[in-house]
Amino acid sequence: MVAIRPLNAEWTCHRCGGTGDLLMMDSPGPACLRCVGLDDLEFLPAGDAMLTRRLKARSPRYAVVVRFSKTRGRYERQGLLVEPKALADAR
Ligand SMILES: [Zn+2]
Known part of the structure; x- marks a missing residue:
């Protein structure tokens, strides 16, 4: 799965009409992490x-x-x- 950090912050979730820092591309348009059920995940920077x-x-x-x-x-x-639990365990 791929989450996109949009360059343009002015986007709208096609399911709930919300927005956010990250979006997932759904076939009808962008969806927010809450609608795809990933809003509880934690971000780990690359490196x-x-x-x-x-x-x-x-x-x-x-x-x-x-x-x-x-x-x-x-x-x-x-x-x-x-x-978050996997991140805590891995660390
Ligand atoms: Zn949404």
């Missing part, structure tokens, strides 16, 4: 490869957080959204 690997193995649910880089013209990884 610690070992911790990231351990979390992917431990967290039953996780999503990769990306942001579009205008200069590079592609999505870049920002980190992971993981279950």
Whole structure:
């Protein structure tokens, strides 16, 4: 699963009409993390490869957080959204 950190903060969830820091692309349009049931996950910034690997193995649910880089013209990884308990255990 991929969560996008939008460049333009002016977006609207197609399900509840809300907004937020992160969105998931749903087929009809963007959806907020609350509507996709991932709002309880915690953000882990990219950079610690070992911790990231351990979390992917431990967290039953996780999503990769990306942001579009205008200069590079592609999505870049920002980190992971993981279950708070898995993050506490992995640390
Ligand atoms: Zn929503």
